[in-house]
Amino acid sequence: MEPLCILPLKRAVMLVMSGKATVLETDGRQLHAEHVSVPLPVVLCLTRYVHVPVRRPVPPTRRTVLARDSHRCAYCGGGADTVDHVHPRSRGGRHEWSNVVAACVRCNHRKADRLLHEIGWELSFTPRAPRWSVAFGTAATRAEPLWSQYLVA
Template sequence: MAPTTLKRRSVVGSTARLENLSTLVLDVNLTVIRHVPWQRAVTMMVHGSVNMLASYTTDDDGVMRELMVRSPSRSHPLPFIVSLVQYVHDPYADFLTARNAKASTRAILARDNHRCGYCGDRATTRDHIQPRSRGGLDTWENLIAACVACNNVKADRTPDEAGMPLLFEPSTYDGFDSTLQEQVWQFLMEQSGAVPSGALDGLGEDAEKAA
């Protein structure tokens, strides 16, 4: 189970650490849904499916600045918290709100949108990334959606041994955490002066300066 504390939003902008940062996704009502890799959150921002409520910041010689990530065509603030712009039914969120949710086949398939982690085709099974016969556990981190073909081909091998690299990392189970939820609301209120139901890009830094 993930710790209940809201992650620090100020990070040192080294590439190695950047890769491991995640973005917290809230639904339209600012309810916590889950963490996603920040790369996915940036993609969602570009497609207009989420608004950024807060960005990561970096301490630049004592000056707090938005941490930016660059793509070939433009740069984006690195999102710390985003919210969906419209209600989307997220089957995985159903599992997050269940107590002690197990990484069942159904839950893993919902989490990974029924997409095979090895070939991208429609998945109907779950695969142990580190095989069970080799000590792999039934955890959210060690399970990935897989199609029957890939599951059979990979068998009792690791992705490296099988030459089947993962197309995406399995996201960990955050659990629905009322403490985290309260921290998020508190955080958003403190930085904007109001719950930013109509928050738009760039609110994070601007609101802090205005406060």
């Protein structure tokens, strides 16, 4: 089982009613029609295997880097609103997941174009590419807490 997409409620109910999906999670509410009552689907499981084409990797944009790092500065732990290259691009660093972290403006300016060992700083984690797609980022988990056990961060 793997997450495929986020559906509108109407489409989710149609999949359940047609027998193409079963409800794995519900928030306890019911949808009522004249002759039938259906639990409000929050997480569905398809009844048949669906081939999923290979997904393209998520690019390290400002939005996706901030989402990966939960809007926390990699240097001071405060709120982040920009991104920083650990190994500066002016010194040959590349714009890739392993070299980009979220940073607050203050730390970004203090670091400037220096390397971490030059100013005595250390990262608390090793930056890496996230395993989620853009549709299943941390924003989706915050939107619906019941999804968190089905989404691998």
